[in-house]
Amino acid sequence: MPDVYKQSFKQNYSNNIELSIFNCGLERCAPGHTWGPGIRDHYLIHLVLSGKGTFHLNGRTWELSPGDLFLVQPNQLNTYAADTQQPWEYCWIGFNGVCAHKLVGLLPFSDTEPVHHTENPEAIRKAMEDVYLSRGMQPENETAMVGYLYLFISALMRERNERKPHASNSSNQYVLNAIKFIQFNYSHDISIDDVAKSVGVSRSHLYRVFMTNVGKSPIDYLTEYRINEACKLLRAGNLSIAEVAISVGFFDQFYFSRVFKRAKGVPPSKYAAQQEQQNAAQEEPELSVAQS
Incomplete structure (x- = not known):
């Protein structure tokens, strides 16, 4: 040995x-x-x-x-x-x-x-x-x-x-991989064809597995994700509407405003103003105590 x-x-x-x-x-x-x-x-x-x-x-x-x-x-x-x-x-x-x-x-x-x-x-x-x-x-x-x-x-x-x-090719795994791709690339000019290609399926197959597992289409998920990210930026109040739009993958400010209003019921400018008012209202009690 x-x-x-x-x-x-x-x-x-x-x-x-x-x-x-x-x-x-x-x-x-x-x-x-x-x-x-x-x-x-x-x-x-x-x-x-x-x-x-x-x-x-x-x-x-x-x-x-x-x-x-x-x-x-x-x-x-x-x-x-x-x-x-x-x-x-x-x-x-x-x-x-x-x-x-x-x-x-x-x-x-x-x-x-x-x-x-x-x-x-x-x-x-x-x-x-x-x-x-x-x-x-x-x-x-x-x-x-x-x-x-x-x-x-x-x-x-x-x-x-x-x-x-x-195990890696189940419909659920396709959806998880597609969601991960969207979360990493939503700020870029990506399409659903890009999402489907990234996970190795056709656009129509991606649509079917999304509807089955998520209950909405891939484009609806992508749009909703972008709008939710836009809301976070608007609440922060550091960027203009145009800057927010570009940051979440909308390169046409007016189109962004239409999509945002359809999703949230108000245009992004009004949403941002409402957030400022809410922030100010939350700060007022603290200011009044300090003044007394």
Whole structure:
């Protein structure tokens, strides 16, 4: 058997609260080497490179071999152990952060199935090793490590989508992706054709799934979103009507005024004046107390 080794890097402090790497490394374990039972305070993903081992979680046991990945989530009591005859060699990445839970939910793991077999172990191994090879204590090292972590996560996302193609192509997912596109691009001169193209469906199909899932057409949703954003800007009172119109994707002020009045019952100028009056009325009691 090749010599036992362990190469690891542990991050003692992180400036990145969205996604932070706790540790990463590669190890060829001694026969029967065991971790646990215990819990982690972060997410931990292992990829088995060679040999065999077992993973125990929630009363179940998985026999693992090369190409298998297993996920440990925070506060899960688990144990994993190298085989006594063919001990495994694996690499791992431990991470956490505000975005970690959401990202892990898009990976090919679940609470009941924390093990995934990759059909492309070399690519996944390289993605994990890139994280380790970028290690260091300087800000540029941390930035590179997190960047490579995102690429690793992206590779696993693709495997999930390839294995479950219908999960990402449901009508609900089309709508969610379209809404996200609108929220990021409403201030630009976009059309519903642009929205449909961004999610990979025809305009007519986008209309049908919007009516089914949202109860309104895509153009009505886009217009409503723009008008609601315009209301926020008008309430702030820092911009002219023309500036508000352009800021929410209307490049014709008069058309903006017509659409706004149809949606809110008053033109934007009157809406802004009403907001000023309401703000002034809310401030008057404080002024009167101060004067007394």
